[in-house]
Amino acid sequence: MSIGSSQALDTKINAPVAIATMPEPRQVKDTTERINALEVVVRYALYIVITLFLFTPFVMTVLSSFKTSAEVIAFPPTLLPSVWHPENYLNVLTQINGFPRMVFNSFFITFAAVALNLFFDSLVGYAFARLEFPYKNTLFAIMIATMVIPGFVFIVPRYILLLNAHLVNTYGALLVLYFLQPGYILLMTQFFKSIPRDLEEAAIVDGMGWFGIFWKIILPLARPALLATGILTFAGMWNGFFDWLIYMQDATMFNIQLGLTTFRSVYQNQWDLIMAGSVLAILPILLVYLVGQRYFVRGIATTGMK
Amino acid sequence: MAVSVAPQAPAATAKGSRRSKRGGMAIAERRAGLLFVTPYLIYFLILQLGALIFAFWVSFHHYDLLALDNPFVGLRNYVRLPANQDFLIAMRNTTEYAVVVVILQTVFALLLAVLLDSKIKGRNFFRSTWYTPSIASSVVISMIFLYVYHPTGLLNSILGLVGIHTTEAYLESTTWALPAIMFLNIWTTAPTFMLMFLAALQDIPKEIYEASAVDGASAVRKLFSITIPLLRPIIFLVVSLGIIGTFQVFDQMFIMTSGGPLKATLSVALLIYDNLFKDTGTVGVACAEAIVLGLVIFALTLISRRVIDTRIEY
Structure with missing residues (x-):
């Protein structure tokens, strides 16, 4: 669910700092270095403990995905599979009903939403950042204010609305709800404000229209912000569960997340398939994260959205 | 023209x-x-x-998704909430859940960020690894923790290694089910907030720390008298995002426990879902519950702003 979002942040701190520039006494230097060496050891020990704490469940899930169902929860437990079963992954595709279709649905909605958000979030963001039009500031304030309304308030009315529009159980339901996202409009607005105006002014003198300026001059400069918006939208849509649960009724319209949940609610003991399915469900988003980490981090730091 | x-x-x-x-x-x-x-x-x-x-x-209506006529009932859907046992249970569970998770995940996220905010080698590797719980979907996290909390799953295996032998079925216990889901959420959400704290920490002028180092302040002292006061605006943001998220917790309960055992993990969001799709004629009630939930979240966000006090003083 992507409910939480945040207001514009300004974490910049302009501190009037008195900097003391006293030279360090020489004789102390030896002990500080020894303390630092000890500190480094303690630090690394702590890092490793935390890494184990946060990462072990993933490692064990990957290892479990190669075990038989019985071995996943065997007592006494095993670390490595006694026999490796890579065919578990093949079985996910054949034994979980309609799995290939769910993979397609996940990718289709994810890519469609990314494309729509790249266009609309930047278009609206550009208008807020650069163009003068009536009620601009009011509308911008409204956008920020409505971002903090908890999503659950909207669930019933939106469901009834989409039901009456005959969009329930179609891709249309999710595309209507996510064709733009205020959090990423905000991200784009902030980025556009940081681009110098010179290029646009030259284009205005040349008689270029506003859409031309947006499309040909501004967008190519906005690559970092577009990547952040695209990657975070990808993550949000790929990981989506709640909206699919509400709006999709036929198994042919499920995504991987909903399909996996439905499968596990029927076959609670098929640990091999549940584990392999989970690995498959996390793989695309993991790849996107590894490739686009920089933008991921920047986007989260500026919007507080995931 | x-x-x-x-x-x-x-x-x-x-x-x-x-x-x-x-x-x-x-x-x-x-x-x-x-x-x-x-x-x-x-x-x-x-x-x-x-x-x-x-x-x-x-x-304000007795609403049914299939009915042609939905009569006006005034404030009835709201007035009846305090007498609705399920709503009271859900509200208590959700509040308990939210208080524990918001506090612990904020503290844990801050700890992670402070640890990473140094020039130590391998910092990027640790940051990437620590963030992994936050990129996985709620479904995948739930699947993983169904395995972790299984009577012979990962948690009890690890406990066995340190000599505690138990086959407790955490998710089927009225004592453990809610804390188990709390733990899962702290684990999966803290890394997101870690990134936000980390970004804020990197904006703190290093001169402040240098000055205090000369004064001989200890690391703990620096954390409490410099870092945390300077981070108050971002702490407020993390706490309010936490409140908004935890009060609407749904996925993990729906997937792992369906609100059980004996409604021990029934959350308000889960109740709203049931009223909307499982029961009949309770769509208006679901709406009233959602609006009350929204108002609670709004009020708590305002209170937390008061408590944290986002002004920065020097």
Whole structure:
């Protein structure tokens, strides 16, 4: 669910700092270095403990995905599979009903939403950042204010609305709800404000229209912000569960997340398939994260959205 | 194209003609601006404002998705909530859950960020690894923790290694089910907030720390008298995002426990879902519950702002 979002942040701190520039006494230097060496050891020990704490469940899930169902929860437990079963992954595709279709649905909605958000979030963001039009500031304030309304308030009315529009159980339901996202409009607005105006002014003198300026001059400069918006939208849509649960009724319209949940609610003991399915469900988003980490981090730091 | 709409009526001089040209451009700009912003305007009018008004309207009716006639019942859906046992249980569970998770995940996220905010080797590797719980979907996290909490799953295996032998079925125990889901959520959400804290920490001028190092302040002292006070705005943000998220917790309960055992993990969000899709004639009730939940979240966000006090003092 992507409910939480945040207001514009300004974490910049302009501190009037008195900097003391006293030279360090020489004789102390030896002990500080020894303390630092000890500190480094303690630090690394702590890092490793935390890494184990946060990462072990993933490692064990990957290892479990190669075990038989019985071995996943065997007592006494095993670390490595006694026999490796890579065919578990093949079985996910054949034994979980309609799995290939769910993979397609996940990718289709994810890519469609990314494309729509790249266009609309930047278009609206550009208008807020650069163009003068009536009620601009009011509308911008409204956008920020409505971002903090908890999503659950909207669930019933939106469901009834989409039901009456005959969009329930179609891709249309999710595309209507996510064709733009205020959090990423905000991200784009902030980025556009940081681009110098010179290029646009030259284009205005040349008689270029506003859409031309947006499309040909501004967008190519906005690559970092577009990547952040695209990657975070990808993550949000790929990981989506709640909206699919509400709006999709036929198994042919499920995504991987909903399909996996439905499968596990029927076959609670098929640990091999549940584990392999989970690995498959996390793989695309993991790849996107590894490739686009920089933008991921920047986007989260500026919007507080995931 | 009409020209003389520029804010100040231009004098009819050479300068004036340049002004009126700018006036023409201002109209073009205004048109472009309105056109570009239209997608959001539609989104706002239908999916936000319209939806909000409709939510209130539905909450004043006995509403059924299939019925042709939905009679007006005034405030009945609200007035009956305090006598609704399920709602009370759900509200208590959700509040308990939210308080524990918000506090612990904020503290844990801050700890992670402070640890990473150094020039130590391998910092990027640790940051990437620590963030992994936050990129996985709620479904995948739930699947993983179904395995972790299984009577012979990962948790009890690890406990066995340190000599604690138990086959406790955590998710089937009225004592452990809610804390188990709390733990899972702290584990999966803290890394997101870690990134936000980390970004804020990197904006703190290093001179402040250098000055205090000269004064001989210890690391713990620095954390409490410099870092945390300076981070108050971001702490407020993390706490309010935490409140918004935890009070609407749904996925993990729905997937792992269906609100059980004996409603021990029934959350308000889960109750709203049940009222909407499982019971009949309770759509209006679901709406009233969602609006009350929204108001609770709003009130708590305001209170937390008071408590944290986002002013920065030196």
